Amino acid sequence: xxxxxxxxxxxxxxxxxxxxxxxxxxxxxxxxxxxxxxxxxxxxxxxxxxxxxxxxxxxxxxxxxxxxxxxxxxxxxxxxxxxxxxxxxxxxxxxxxxxxxxxxxxxxxxxxxxxxxxxxxxxxxxxxxxxxxxxxxxxxxxxxxxxxxxxxxxxxxxxxxxxxxxxxxxxxxxxxxxxxxxxxxxxxxxxxxxxxxxxxxxxxxxxxxxxxxxxxxxxxxxxxxxxxxxxxxxx
Amino acid sequence: xxxxxxxxxxxxxxxxxxxxxxxxxxxxxxxxxxxxxxxxxxxxxxxxxxxxxxxxxxxxxxxxxxxxxxxxxxxxxxxxxxxxxxxxxxxxxxxxxxxxxxxxxxxxxxxxxx
Numbered sequence: 001x002x003x004x005x006x007x008x009x010x011x012x013x014x015x016x017x018x019x020x021x022x023x024x025x026x027x028x029x030x031x032x033x034x035x036x037x038x039x040x041x042x043x044x045x046x047x048x049x050x051x052x053x054x055x056x057x058x059x060x061x062x063x064x065x066x067x068x069x070x071x072x073x074x075x076x077x078x079x080x081x082x083x084x085x086x087x088x089x090x091x092x093x094x095x096x097x098x099x100x101x102x103x104x105x106x107x108x109x110x111x112x113x114x115x116x117x118x119x120x121x122x123x124x125x126x127x128x129x130x131x132x133x134x135x136x137x138x139x140x141x142x143x144x145x146x147x148x149x150x151x152x153x154x155x156x157x158x159x160x161x162x163x164x165x166x167x168x169x170x171x172x173x174x175x176x177x178x179x180x181x182x183x184x185x186x187x188x189x190x191x192x193x194x195x196x197x198x199x200x201x202x203x204x205x206x207x208x209x210x211x212x213x214x215x216x217x218x219x220x221x222x223x224x225x226x227x228x229x230x231x232x233x234x235x
Numbered sequence: 236x237x238x239x240x241x242x243x244x245x246x247x248x249x250x251x252x253x254x255x256x257x258x259x260x261x262x263x264x265x266x267x268x269x270x271x272x273x274x275x276x277x278x279x280x281x282x283x284x285x286x287x288x289x290x291x292x293x294x295x296x297x298x299x300x301x302x303x304x305x306x307x308x309x310x311x312x313x314x315x316x317x318x319x320x321x322x323x324x325x326x327x328x329x330x331x332x333x334x335x336x337x338x339x340x341x342x343x344x345x346x347x348x349x
Contacts, residue, residue: 017255018326018327019325019326023329032260039236039241040241040245041238041241044241044245047245048245048248048249051249052248052249052252053251053252055311056287057248057252057277060245060247061245065236065238065241065244066238071240071243071247074244074247074248075244075247075248075251076251077346078247078248078251078252079248079251079252079254079255082251082252082255084255084280084283084284085252085255085256085259086255086259086262087259087276087277087279087280088259088263088280088284088316089260089263089275090259090262090266090273090280091258091264091273091276091277091280092272093259093260094263094268102258106255106260106263106264107256108254109260110254110257110260112258113256113286118280118284118286140237149305160323164298164340165337165338165340165341166299166337167298168298168302168336168337168340169336169337169340170300170333171297171330172299172307172310172333172336173333174291175288175292176310176314176328176329176332176333177325177329178291178323179287179288179311179314179315180314180318180328181314181325182281182284182285182288183315183318184323185281189274189278190277190281192276192278192281193278193279193280193281194281194285195285196285197282197283197285197289197293198285198286198289199283199287200282200286201286201287201289201290201293201294202289202290202294203286203300205284205294207293210337212286212290213283213286213287213290214283216282216283216286217279217280217282217283217286218279218282218284219282220278220279220283220285220286221275221279221280221282221283222278222283224281224282225274225275225278225279227277227311228274229274
């Protein structure tokens with residue numbers, strides 16, 4: 001258990017710089033160059049990465065703008081693609097804030113949260129003392145946000161020509177990273193939720209592609225929760 | 236589209252994403268971190284994130300779709316093998332998985348040339 005601030009800072013820096021910062025840098029380079037091809041200026045792309053801070057929504061925004069959809073539809077679709085932040089924030093904030101935490105501070109923590117820091121904190125928090133977890137999160141999340149913003153700017157301004165197989169390998173780092181990080185989840189109900197999420201998403205995507213992840217989360221999460229609860233009762 | 240319209244889209248997208256984060260912070264203040272509701276929301280998050288990752292691998296909307304599913308799945312298997320071989324080292328897993336995918340993609344491009 002790591003409990004002193006310098007060690008927590010070091011761990012957060014090491015954990016973020018060793019891989020996630022690189023992944024974010026590269027994937028946001030992809031967003032930057034995509035945003036450029038769809039007409040967004042470099043400052044717009046940077047502001048989007050910095051403040052939307054949710055790649056699925058950013059991609060939807062750029063894609064629908066390119067196809068000339070109405071403004072309202074673009075904003076709504078971006079919101080829908082990022083709706084996962086609601087359950088993520090609800091399940092995350094109690095793990096870092098003590099009961100007396102100020103509301104403004106909680107909103108700022110929520111704004112800094114992304115799927116990377118959420119998954120990484122779920123994995124690393126058992127090894128970090130509870131009163132140091134927020135420090136770990138803030139350092140980790142700030143480093144990867146910075147990497148993402150720099151990546152966006154570079155992707156927008158420089159057109160890097162890498163061989164296609166290498167580009168594919170780099171795109172693949174993101175799902176690989178999440179799959180590995182999530183495989184370490186200890187609780188039974190959470191493992192069940194991961195499994196049911198994988199099983200349901202192909203069907204949800206086939207039938208309701210625009211809300212497939214929301215449906216997957218609600219159905220898969222509820223099944224996992226109910227099974228986990230009945231298992232706890234029988235014990 | 237005009238610069239002004241594009242800025243409206245960016246700022247609208249920022250606000251429409253922020254709503255979810257803000258609502259999350261509001262909900263957190265109303266529920267107990269030990270209660271069933273919290274546990275349910277955590278399960279929903281896990282299922283959603285798993286769905287997102289699984290979809291990225293099985294049904295990619297990116298350029299990864301140009302590769303066969305066999306290539307993508309074997310790269311994931313190799314990544315897990317390396318991850319556990321190197322005592323749950325994330326860097327080892329991601330490096331092996333991503334390099335093997337690049338290699339297989341390169342080989343299949345090469346095979347098409349001949």
